[in-house]
Every structure is written in structure tokens, then in C-alpha cells.
Amino acid sequence: MAVMKDTDERFQYLSKKIGLFVLIAILGIAGIIVFIGIQRDVFTNKTKLYFISENGQGLNEGQAVKLSGFKIGKIEKLSLDDVAKVKVEISINTKYMKWIKTDSTIKLVKEGYIGDAVLEVKVKVEISINTKYMKWIKTDSTIKLVKEGYIGDAVLEVTPGSVQAKQIPEGGYLNFQGAKSINEIIEELKDDIKPVLLDIKQIIHYINDPKGDVKQILGNVNKLSGDIQHTRELIDTMLKNTDKNLENTMKKTDTLLGSIKDTVDTTNNILKNVETKLPNMLDKVDKSLTDVQKITDDIKHTTSGAPVLMDKVTDITDDAKDITGAVKKTWPISSKIKIPEEKTIKVDSYE
Amino acid sequence: MNRIPFLHLILTYTRPLVLTIIFPLLFICPGCSTGPHQPSERQQIAIESNQRAENAYKKRNYIKALNHYMEALNISRSLENADSMGSNIVNIAYVYYRMGEREKSHTYADLIINKNPFEYSVRYLIDAMSIKALLYCDESNGKEASFWADKALNLCQGVSCREEGRIYNIRARASLLNKDIKAATEYAKKGLEINKKIDDVAEMGNSMRIMADIELMNKNYEASRGLYKDALLIDKSLELSDKMIKDLLGIAVTFEKQGRPNEALPYYRRAISISEGMGSMEMEKSIREKIEKMQPQKNP
Numbered sequence: 001m002a003v004m005k006d007t008d009e010r011f012q013y014l015s016k017k018i019g020l021f022v023l024i025a026i027l028g029i030a031g032i033i034v035f036i037g038i039q040r041d042v043f044t045n046k047t048k049l050y051f052i053s054e055n056g057q058g059l060n061e062g063q064a065v066k067l068s069g070f071k072i073g074k075i076e077k078l079s080l081d082d083v084a085k086v087k088v089e090i091s092i093n094t095k096y097m098k099w100i101k102t103d104s105t106i107k108l109v110k111e112g113y114i115g116d117a118v119l120e121v122k123v124k125v126e127i128s129i130n131t132k133y134m135k136w137i138k139t140d141s142t143i144k145l146v147k148e149g150y151i152g153d154a155v156l157e158v159t160p161g162s163v164q165a166k167q168i169p170e171g172g173y174l175n176f177q178g179a180k181s182i183n184e185i186i187e188e189l190k191d192d193i194k195p196v197l198l199d200i201k202q203i204i205h206y207i208n209d210p211k212g213d214v215k216q217i218l219g220n221v222n223k224l225s226g227d228i229q230h231t232r233e234l235i236d237t238m239l240k241n242t243d244k245n246l247e248n249t250m251k252k253t254d255t256l257l258g259s260i261k262d263t264v265d266t267t268n269n270i271l272k273n274v275e276t277k278l279p280n281m282l283d284k285v286d287k288s289l290t291d292v293q294k295i296t297d298d299i300k301h302t303t304s305g306a307p308v309l310m311d312k313v314t315d316i317t318d319d320a321k322d323i324t325g326a327v328k329k330t331w332p333i334s335s336k337i338k339i340p341e342e343k344t345i346k347v348d349s350y351e
Numbered sequence: 352m353n354r355i356p357f358l359h360l361i362l363t364y365t366r367p368l369v370l371t372i373i374f375p376l377l378f379i380c381p382g383c384s385t386g387p388h389q390p391s392e393r394q395q396i397a398i399e400s401n402q403r404a405e406n407a408y409k410k411r412n413y414i415k416a417l418n419h420y421m422e423a424l425n426i427s428r429s430l431e432n433a434d435s436m437g438s439n440i441v442n443i444a445y446v447y448y449r450m451g452e453r454e455k456s457h458t459y460a461d462l463i464i465n466k467n468p469f470e471y472s473v474r475y476l477i478d479a480m481s482i483k484a485l486l487y488c489d490e491s492n493g494k495e496a497s498f499w500a501d502k503a504l505n506l507c508q509g510v511s512c513r514e515e516g517r518i519y520n521i522r523a524r525a526s527l528l529n530k531d532i533k534a535a536t537e538y539a540k541k542g543l544e545i546n547k548k549i550d551d552v553a554e555m556g557n558s559m560r561i562m563a564d565i566e567l568m569n570k571n572y573e574a575s576r577g578l579y580k581d582a583l584l585i586d587k588s589l590e591l592s593d594k595m596i597k598d599l600l601g602i603a604v605t606f607e608k609q610g611r612p613n614e615a616l617p618y619y620r621r622a623i624s625i626s627e628g629m630g631s632m633e634m635e636k637s638i639r640e641k642i643e644k645m646q647p648q649k650n651p
Contacts, residue, residue: 345441
């Protein structure tokens with residue numbers, strides 16, 4: 001049994017609807033193709049030209065051909081001719097052919113340091129100037145493309161010629177100075193920047209020289225930093241120790257103060273005792289000193305003859321010595337006493 | 352009965368006899384007899400220095416001995432006492448010789464030989480020449496040693512000197528250095544004979560040791576050993592430790608030369624023991640080195 005009925009309004013003219021959808025899709029795709037074709041100049045009329053190049057370096061098939069910065073065609077084919085020169089076939093949009101004259105030239109240029117090379121065609125540009133201003137346009141006047149700001153279109157600026165120069169006639173030629181390309185700007189900058197870069201190079205070399213002042217200063221600074229770091233660590237350690245020591249010292253000081261307090265208390269007690277006992281002691285000492293003085297007087301009295309006695313003893317000793325000497329010389333004792341004499345060491349024959 | 356009156360008589364007259372005759376004689380006799388000459392006070396100091404130096408020398412304290420001998424020499428110089436000067440100069444030369452200070456020893460010996468500042472007694476001259484000969488023996492200069500020993504011997508023959516036997520011993524050692532074994536034997540025998548005659552026991556021991564050395568050189572090991580043993584007996588009796596070591600080493604060498612190291616070893620050990628007792632580390636070390644170098648005995 002069918003779930004949906006054929007009679008449902010939504011399915012009426014289905015085949016026509018699908019046909020229309022497919023047709024629109026096909027037309028859309030065709031339109032896109034045509035659009036891309038137009039974009040890619042597929043449908044544009046082209047005029048084929050050729051030129052001979054000494055070599056094919058930098059030339060590729062499909063490479064753009066530009067006129068005054070506009071793409072007007074491309075390289076169609078590259079081939080070698082009978083004399084081994086490169087025959088370059090280019091196709092130019094026919095609508096631009098009016099600019100290509102018999103005296104037009106073509107050359108290979110690079111649009112920048114980065115990027116593909118292009119073939120550039122040079123053309124003659126005709127300008128119209130209000131006649132009332134023609135008095136300022138002299139034979140040595142120039143015309144150049146300048147930008148009136150970083151943003152904005154470029155305009156052609158004509159410089160008035162010198163007073164001595166003659167006015168340029170109708171259809172005369174003006175010396176054109178195109179706007180400087182990036183390449184030219186870079187070239188100009190290069191000349192200015194080169195000495196600066198050399199200076200910078202020298203400065204960098206001077207800075208990088210390991211024996212140079214900068215490196216040495218940096219080394220010293222580095223060392224100094226290390227030393228400072230080390231010093232800081234030491235100071236930290238010292239401070240920690242100081243804290244610890246201070247804490248210990250404080251504890252000891254507390255203990256010491258306690259001891260001192262005890263000592264002071266003890267001293268106070270002693271002093272009290274001394275105060276009580278001192279008068280008695282002093283009396284006793286005084287008495288003792290009196291006794292000592294008495295004893296000293298007695299001794300003094302007793303030993304008053306000591307020096308005399310010593311002199312006498314010395315005299316007696318000397319006398320005894322003399323007597324002994326005399327006795328030694330006396331016969332028969334003298335014969336028994338050996339007079340001391342100097343001795344000579346016995347020389348030994350086999351020491 | 353007759354005896355009693357005689358005894359009484361003696362007892363009666365003894366006291367007056369003593370008082371009147373014998374006691375005065377005690378005071379008169381010093382004047383009658385002449386005692387030995389007493390040295391002056393300063394000379395006495397020089398003598399005391401000399402004696403202190405001798406004591407230090409005996410204790411092998413050579414530096415101290417030198418100082419005292421120098422002190423004594425200075426006093427005797429100041430007094431211009433030639434005899435004392437000669438004695439002290441010879442002593443200083445000999446102490447320097449014992450210390451191994453050869454140049455200084457030569458210098459002092461030359462003072463006597465060169466009569467500086469004046470002529471000294473012959474006995475000091477003989478001693479100085481003997482010291483020169485000994486110095487040259489130590490320097491292994493047999494020629495110079497012979498020269499000075501001969502000069503000393505010539506001086507000795509003019510006077511009666513007890514040093515003759517000793518000088519013959521030195522002459523024998525000089526001959527040994529000159530490889531003249533025959534002459535060395537003759538001189539050693541002559542020395543032994545003289546030393547026996549004058550009963551110089553220490554020099555007798557030296558003569559025997561020199562003869563033992565000669566026999567050792569002649570490879571007469573048994574004879575050499577016998578002489579070393581005789582010398583050892585003498586040196587031991589005189590308590591001469593240095594020489595005892597020399598004798599013991601001599602005996603050990605004779606055994607070693609005969610290929611009997613086991614018998615040599617006890618003598619080496621005795622020598623080490625004496626060295627240890629003397630505190631001579633250097634000697635002890637050299638003997639131990641000799642033992643280490645000794646070849647082990649082969650089993651028969």
C-alpha cells in the first residue's frame with residue numbers, strides 16, 4: 001500500500017520542475033564557464049606577434065606582456081629558429097593593438113625583487129595641455145608621474161622649463177620621468193644604507209669582539225652580577241645565622257640575666273653579712289697587724305747582724321780556700337794532689 | 352820493772368816534743384820543699400773548658416766539645432800559651448775529623464804543621480800529621496795518607512813517642528789503599544809489636560783489625576775471622592762500641608764470603624743490636640741493607 005498518494009499536489013508537474021532545475025543548473029555552470037573564459041580572455045580577439053631574443057633565459061610560456069603596467073597579452077610559444085635564437089610568439093589583445101606601433105619596443109623586466117619577470121612594451125603617450133599654459137612649457141621642461149600622497153592616484157606633473165629655453169611647439173616631445181619603481185627606490189636606498197650597514201656591521205663586530213670593551217664590560221657585569229648574587233646568598237645565610245644566633249644569644253642573655261639576678265641577690269646577702277661581720281673582722285685584722293709589726297720588729301732586731309755575718313762567712317770561705325791552697329802546696333800533701341792540666345784527645349788510628 | 356820507767360819517760364816527753372819540734376816543722380817544710388807549679392786564674396778557666404770539652408767529647412756531643420775547646424783556645428791565645436794552644440788546636444782538628452768536617456779539620460791541623468803563629472811542640476806536630484794522614488785515608492787518597500804518616504813516623508823516631516804504633520797502623524791503612532798488601536802487612540805487624548810493647552791495648556785492637564782486613568783481602572777467611580775475634584775481645588773490654596760493630600761485621604763478612612750466610616746472620620744481628628743501643632739509626636739501616644743483599648745459603 002502506497003504511503004503517499006499520487007494525487008498529492010506537491011508531486012504535480014514534478015518532471016517539469018526537475019527539468020527546469022537542471023536547465024538552470026546547466027545555464028549557471030555555462031555562465032560561470034563563460035565568465036571565467038571572459039576573465040581569462042578566452043573569448044578575446046588576439047593578435048599574434050613575435051620577436052627574436054638572444055636567449056630564452058627568464059622567458060616562459062604564458063608569461064604576461066604588459067603595457068604601462070596593464071596586461072595586454074601573454075607569451076604563447078617559445079621556439080628556436082634556424083640560427084638557434086629564441087623565437088618568442090606573443091598574443092596581444094586586439095583592442096590594445098592600436099598602441100602597438102612599428103617603433104614600439106619590448107623588453108624583459110622584473111616587477112620587483114620578488115616576482116615573475118614580465119615583458120614590457122613601451123608606447124608613445126600623447127597629452128593635451130591648455131594652450132594658455134603653453135607659455136610655461138619649454139623645450140627643457142620635463143613631465144613626470146608623481147603621487148600627491150601615499151594614498152591616492154598618481155598625476156602627471158609638468159615642470160616649467162628655464163627662462164632661456166624656448167617654448168615647446170605643438171606636438172613637441174617632453175622628457176618623461178616615470179615614478180620611481182620600488183627597484184629604483186631600493187637601489188637609491190641601497191647606496192645610502194650601504195655605509196650605514198657597514199657602520200652597523202663594524203659596531204656589531206666591535207660589540208661581539210670577545211676582547212672588546214663591550215664584551216669585557218658585559219663579562220665584568222655578568223661576573224659582578226654573579227658576585228652580587230653570591231654576596232646576596234652569603235648575606236641571606238648570614239642573616240639567617242644572625243637570626244638564629246640572636247635567638248640563642250637572647251636565650252643565653254635571659255639565662256645570664258637570671259644568673260646575674262641570682263648573683264646580685266647572693267652578693268646582697270654577702271654584703272649584709274659583711275656589714276655585720278666587717279667591724280669585728282677589722283678589729284681582728286688590726287690586732288693581727290699590730291702583732292705582725294711587733295714580730296717584724298723582733299726579726300729585724302734579730303737579723304740586724306746578718307749582712308755582717310754573711311761577710312764573715314765569705315771571708316772565712318776565702319780563708320779556707322787560701323788555707324786549702326796552702327795545704328795543697330805543702331809537702332807531703334802537694335805530692336799527692338794532681339794539678340789539673342789540659343788534655344789532648346788520643347788520636348785513634350782506626351776510627 | 353825497767354820497762355815502766357822507760358814508758359813513763361816517753362809519755363812525759365811526747366807532748367813537749369810534739370809542740371817544740373814536729374809542729375814547727377809543719378810550717379817550715381812548705382818553705383823547704385817546692386810543690387808543682389799552679390796554673391794562673393785565667394789558665395785555670397782554660398783548663399776547666401778543656402775538661403768540659405773532653406767530657407762532652409766522651410759523650411759524643413761534638414758540637415759542645417768544639418765550643419769548649421774553642422773557648423779554651425781563645426784563652427790560651429790571649430795568654431800566648433803555646434802548649435795549651437797546641438793541645439786545643441789538635442783537639443779541634445780531631446773533633447772536626449770525627450764530625451766528618453774534613454776541610455775544617457785540615458785547616459786546624461795545618462795551623463800546627465805550618466807553625467802558625469809559632470812553632471808548636473813535636474807531639475802536637477805528630478798528632479796533626481796523624482790527623483792529616485787519617486783525613487786522606489778517609490778520602491781514599493793512599494798517596495797523601497802515606498806521605499803524612501811517613502812524616503809523622505820520621506818525627507817520632509827522633510823522640511821517644513808513644514804514638515809510633517798508632518802511626519804504623521795508619522801507614523798500614525794507607526798501604527792498603529795503595530793496594531800494597533805486603534807493605535800493609537809489614538806495617539800492621541810492626542804496629543802490633545810496638546803497641547804490645549807499650550801496652551796500648553786500643554791500638555793493639557786496631558792493629559789486629561787491620562791485619563784481619565788484610566787477611567780478608569787475601570781470602571784467608573779463617574785467619575781473618577780469628578783476628579777479628581781477637582780485636583772484638585779487646586774492643587769489648589775497652590767498651591768501644593763503634594769498633595765492636597766493625598769487628599762483628601768483619602766476622603759476618605768472612606762467613607758470607609765462605610757461602611755461610613746462616614752463620615753470618617747472628618753477627619749481623621749483634622751489630623744491629625749495638626747500633627740500636629748507640630742510637631745510630633744510619634748504621635743500623637746500612638747493616639739491614641747488607642742482610643737484605645745477602646745471598647740465601649744453598650742446601651748441601
